[in-house]
Amino acid sequence: MEHKQQLELAQVLKLSPTLLQSMGILQMTTLELADYLQDLALENPVMEETPGARETAWDAFASRVPWLAGERMASGGPAVGEPGRRDREPESLAFFLVEQLDRQGLDQPLLAVCRYLVDLLDDHGRLAPEDLADLTQAGVPEALLEEGVAALQSLDPAGVGARSAGESLALQLKRQPGDHRVALAICEKGLDLLAREQYGALARRLGVPRKQVEAAAQAIRALDPNPVGAWAVQGETEYLRPDAWVAEIDGTLQVFVNQWDLPQFHLSPAYLQMAREDPGGEAADYLRQKIQQARWVLQCVRRRQETLTRCLTALVAAQEDFFRGRTSVPGPLLGRELAETLGLHPSTVSRTLGHKALQCRQGVFPLGWFFGRAVGEGLSPQGVQARIAQLVAEEDSRCPYSDQELMERLQAEGIPVARRTVAKYRQALGLPPSYRRKR
Structure with missing residues (x-):
């Protein structure tokens, strides 16, 4: 070589x-x-x-x-809080619940179980069924555990101690005056259809008139899906x-x-x-x-x-x-x-x-945000989004525009966009699809 x-x-x-x-x-x-x-x-x-x-x-x-x-320079050190602000902040959820338990005069075993259950609550104030199963396997009597869950669910705020989202809503309904049998039935076995607003299917499942289902749905929507939100643990605020x-x-x-x-x-x-x-x-x-x-x-x-x-x-x-x-x-x-x-x-x-x-x-x-390709007659993507938001705001809520109809209206105005682009911009604006905007 x-x-x-x-x-x-x-x-x-x-x-x-x-x-x-x-x-x-x-x-x-x-x-x-x-x-x-x-x-x-x-x-x-x-x-x-x-x-x-x-x-x-x-x-x-x-x-x-x-x-x-009046705006302060970020490098000038941590912002000085308003006097007394920390004193006005709510106590932790655990402190608030234990304080209520101590006033109920529970016997010592039940009080101990309740205190332990308070520590098991998640950020939504709920108990995980697997955690309760672990307590049963660890030797806690099932009757005592059920009594502790009932005691916890009797506390304020209404809905705390629930084992599911439906039970949390049901606990809130039970404290309100009136007949809520249909709403309670929806919370137990109809939340999936309620989320999709399929009132007809929900009425057939429960065997009640559609009007009763719509009234119950309105009552459920007035409830708080996160009743312990005021005590939610929030991280340190990040400033841009x-x-x-x-x-x-x-x-x-x-x-x-x-x-x-x-x-x-x-x-x-x-x-x-x-x-x-x-x-x-x-x-x-x-x-x-x-x-x-x-x-x-x-x-x-x-x-x-x-x-x-x-x-x-x-x-x-x-x-x-x-x-x-x-x-x-x-x-x-x-x-x-x-x-x-x-x-x-x-x-x-x-x-x-x-x-x-x-x-x-x-x-x-x-x-x-200041950069984007031209869409149609010199519009930016932000301009198209603004037009979509305007069309949705002006639509008839009884017959809202679908993504296809929004596309056709935009194309009629000389804005050549595809339906999938309309769907992407609508989602970016935080607007739900047409079937969820229907009222």
């Missing part, structure tokens, strides 16, 4: 670590970038934070925008912080990139002096590496702000009618079109605007 050497010329794309870092910083949200800079400053002693600059700059900006008056604001100042739409939530850093003069005084030392070599890293990161942050400002300025110009309030939804716009306007690569625009949010006087929106 003969070995030969051959020289070839080829173009190969290689991404250096610094370029990858620059791309990563470009696509970070403001809060992600703030965390990144804070973590980097912990391992890079050359980076020193400039205190006090962010709050002053935010106050100066917010004072120029009327609809931002915009990456930029668009405000009209002196008749001109202006873009303000969020720099108030970013810690402001500068290079430590002391470490810069140490690197200059000992150019050949080991410590100086370490400091020079850290100085180079800090300068590159801060330069990437500046580039990110400049690129984001350029992209958002072009976006605002393309969607000026929306930002000035002339239209309720943005017009059609593609990222490729914005990239051509700016002379940037489409991937750069995508990285810059992806996963970020913008706030204007209409509200807070993800930046992806």
Whole structure:
């Protein structure tokens, strides 16, 4: 086998670590970038934070925008709660139920079973049948367990301690005055048909007139499917912080990139002096590496702000009618079109605007909401959704439009959409199908 050497010329794309870092910083949200800079400053002693600059700059900006008056800066620390707010919050459901049990004078074995059942309740205040079966297998007498369940179901709120959704509704009905025999029968063996609003089939199953079924259905709908919702465990509220604001100042739409939530850093003069005084030392070599890293990161942050400002300025110009309030939804716009306007690569625009949010006087929106292909006569997907919502709002509730009928009406208006597209947009709007909108 003969070995030969051959020289070839080829173009190969290689991404250096610094370029990858620059791309990563470009696509970070403001809060992600703030965390990144804070973590980097912990391992890079050359980076020193400039205190006090962010709050002053935010106050100066917010004072120029009327609809931002009184809004606090997210980086200013946790919001101070209203005095006495915690005292007004409801106690836990377990505390509320045990407090009622203690006042009933139950004997000790029954009270112990009831307390244990309280700990088994799920987020809807219900007991799982398998948990009760486990207690029976563990040696708890079945009669005592049933007595404990009955005691728990007698507590407030009505519906607590139920073993199913139907039983929860039935417990609420039993505490209301009047004859609810048909409604109780529906809760026991007709919730599947009630959910589909098949009143005729439900009447035949129960052997009662349809009018009685409709009246019972109305009574059931007035009940609370989650009677312990006020005690539901809620996680910590997550706040969406915009990456930029668009405000009209002196008749001109202006873009303000969020720099108030970013810690402001500068290079430590002391470490810069140490690197200059000992150019050949080991410590100086370490400091020079850290100085180079800090300068590159801060330069990437500046580039990110400049690129984001350029992209958002072009976006605002393309969607000026929306930002000035002339239209309720943005017009059609593609990222490729914005990239051509700016002379940037489409991937750069995508990285810059992806996963970020913008706030204007209409509200807070993800930046992806402002992009969409044209549908029909210059409408955006958001415009088509708005038209669907309008048609549904104006329809006859006794004969609501099906997806096919909505498609035909839109096509008659020059909006070429398929039925499956109508169904997708309707679901995105949270609108139920026609048979569930019928009244």
